[in-house]
Amino acid sequence: MTVPPDPTVHPLDHLALRGKADAPALVLKDGVLSHEGLNRRVGQLAAWLAAQPGIVPGARVATWLGKGLIACLMPLAAVRAGLVHVPINPVLRRAQAAHILADSGAALLLANAGRLETLDPGDLGGAAAHDEAVVLAALDALAPLPPSAATPESLAALLYTSGSTGRPKGVMLSQANLWLGAISVAHYLGLAADDRVLAVLPLAFDYGQNQLLSAWAAGACAVPMDYLMPRDVARAVARHGITTLAAVPPLWRQLLDVPWPDGAGASLRRLTNSGGALTPDLVHGLRGQFPQARLFAMYGLTEAFRSTFLDPALIDDHPTSIGTAIPFAEVMVVNDAGAEAAPGEEGELVHAGPLVAQGYWQDAVRTAERFRPAPPFAKLGGMAVWSGDRVRRDALGLLHFVGRRDAMIKTSGHRVSPQDVEEAALATGLVAEVVALGLPDAALGQAIHLVCRAMPGAALDEARLDEAGLRAAMAQDLPAFMLPARVHWRDALPLSPNGKHDRAALYRALTGER
Structure with missing residues (x-):
């Protein structure tokens, strides 16, 4: 039986103090930063932030950067200076960045010269713009700020959702949310001081940012990487002796499609998946490619960071399960009558506990829709995130994702999970990637459409890409x-x-819709 993690909450910037002073904490293109160096650099960047004109406690400071030193330091440096970090995904364009700057009321923006040149003065929304190269050059001359004494409930970050169903909204995360998230993940993954985490996911994504925070919580080393091609990831794993790799399903499929140098994956101890469900064929592929690595299937949502994980010992027998609650989370399945769902009964996933965020920034209406009191049978009570995701709990207590309530396809009077259709298509062996959508149809209400990428090497075989052939193969299971x-x-x-x-x-x- 494992020892539960320590629930004590310290200010987030104290994560820079947890590793052995001379042990590596951050590997960048231009060198390696020890944990002592990480703490010093966090303090220097905090000092630079605090000295900027017009900056007051609680001000929002935005970054629109690749995975360089400032982007990695800012989650800790901002809170050490008493500020709130607003990371903007570097793949976003001018209009999306301008929306986040305006919506957050950011007082300051750090970006590279190329991104700053894309912005018009009106896009800044009152934020003072600074070139990251200039800021980096100024840090050495500054005396570091000491570790902070921020309260657990103080706001640490606004993480903006991707906006697939509307304009991005900022999720308000406290010091406690991020601290306990880092401790929880480091604990159940079993991270140790000798681990090296390859951080390939965007740092503006909660799953991506946690690659840094959980590594530092364990006194381990993070290796941030902006990759161009999947083969670059394979090479980085070999070059840096990476032990931990986190990805989302589309990237996992790409990584299985590329050749790995001999022994490139031998150092991997664990693989972690979130941001989409694993399928049996993907589990089989990853287990075959990296047999020594423990594969963690996880489920999360930005509003509560992470909710569940599956014990890797169970994944071969339960490849589609998302597992059980992570440390510090209470995860419930609530049926349509508002009661606790019985085993096998579908219901909404509801998450309570200290990982629940503080709501959406300056959006009381959408906050009230998603953040509501926990159901009466909850053990932790308090405010909960009502995810809108449909799940069921099996007889063993393991959770299985069914689909989003608003993504369910309603066809011919039936409710169909896109995930069930996608899994059937992948199981045929004709499809490498697939998305199932419900499009308006006068007769059916919605018609099921598949958008597919063929298996490598199948593109020239027109017979295999025939609609009727795929339908016939899927009809064996559906x-x-x-x-x-x-x-x-x-x-x-x-x-x-x-x-x-x-x-x-x-x-x-x-559909041609905009």
Whole structure:
């Protein structure tokens, strides 16, 4: 039986103090920073922030950067200076960045010269813009600020969702949210001081930012990487002796498609997945490619950071499960009558406990929709996140994702989970990636459309890409009402800024809607 993690909450910037002073904490292109060096640099960047004109406690400071030193330091440096960090995903464009700057009321923006040049003065929304190169050059001359004494409930960050169903909204995360999230993940992953975490996911994504925070919570080392091609990730794993790799399903599929140098994955101790469900074929592929690595299937949402994980010992027998609650979380399944769902009964996933965020920034209406009191049978009580995601709990107590309430396809009087259709398509062996969508149809209400990327090497075999052939293969596992009305083949499927399949973009492309 494992020892539960310590629930004591310290100010977030104290994560820079947890590792052995001379042990590596951060590997960047231009060198390695020890944990002592990490704490010093955090203090220097905090001192620079605090000295800027017009900066007051609680001010929002934004970054629009690749994974360089400032982007990695800012989650800790901002709170050490008494400020709130607003990371902007570097893949976002001018209009999206301008929306986040205006909505957050950011007082300051740090970006590289190229991104700053794309902005008009009106895009800044009152934020003072600074070139990261200039800021970096100024740090050495500054005396570091000491560790802070911030309260657990004080606001630490605004993480903006990807905005697939509307304009991005800022999720308010406290010091306690981020601290306990880091401790929880470091604990159940079993991270140790000798681990090296390859941080390939966007740092503006809660799953991505936690790659840094959980590594430092364990006194381990993070290796941030902005990659161009999946093969770059394989090479980095070999070059840096990476032990921990986190990804989302589209990236995992790409990584299985590329050749890995001999022994490149031998150092991997664990693989972690979130941001989309694993499928049996993907689990089989990852277990075959990296047999020594423990594979963690996880489920999370920005409003509560992370909710569940599956014990890797169970994944071969339960490849589609999202597991049970992580430390510090209470996860419930609430049926449509508002009661606790019985085993096998579908219901809404509701998350209570100290990982629940403080709501949406300056958006009381949407906060009230998603953040509501926990159900009466909750053990922790308090405010809960009502996820809108449909799940069921099996007889063993393991949770299984069914689909989002608003993503369910309603066809011929049936409610169909896109995930069930996608899994059936992948199981045929004809499809490498797939998204199932419900498009308006006069007769059916919604018709099921699949957007697919063929398996590597199958693109030239027109017979295998025939709609009827795929439908016939899927019909072995699915009833007629769950079969696709249309199949659309693509060389690549679009991804959202967080690396997930961009369902909204595909829907717009197929319907012509804006």
